[in-house]
Amino acid sequence: xxxxxxxxxxxxxxxxxxxxxxxxxxxxxxxxxxxxxxxxxxxxxxxxxxxxxxxxxxxxxxxxxxxxxxxxxxxxxxxxxxxxxxxxxxxxxxxxxxxxxxxx
Numbered sequence: 001x002x003x004x005x006x007x008x009x010x011x012x013x014x015x016x017x018x019x020x021x022x023x024x025x026x027x028x029x030x031x032x033x034x035x036x037x038x039x040x041x042x043x044x045x046x047x048x049x050x051x052x053x054x055x056x057x058x059x060x061x062x063x064x065x066x067x068x069x070x071x072x073x074x075x076x077x078x079x080x081x082x083x084x085x086x087x088x089x090x091x092x093x094x095x096x097x098x099x100x101x102x103x104x
Contacts, residue, residue, distance in 0.1 A: 045057050
């Protein structure tokens with residue numbers, strides 16, 4: 001149980017740093033996807049169509065992204081992320097990054 005808590009803590013730490021890594025990635029000119037404008041982001045999160053985002057709407061959007069991320073990390077679908085699964089995703093990500101840098 002303690003190991004699961006540590007692994008989950010590490011997974012959350014990785015999730016928390018993802019926006020910073022993404023921002024640095026964009027600053028380096030690796031932005032291959034169209035970045036959403038502020039109004040597009042608001043529209044996507046604004047579930048009651050009032051033109052603004054409440055804390056509840058923001059939390060729901062973040063939770064959806066976290067669940068999507070967690071699903072990608074949980075390779076065997078057992079509802080837990082292990083150190084092995086995180087390490088495999090890390091290697092997979094590094095391998096993709098190396099392939100991209102070789103083609104650029």
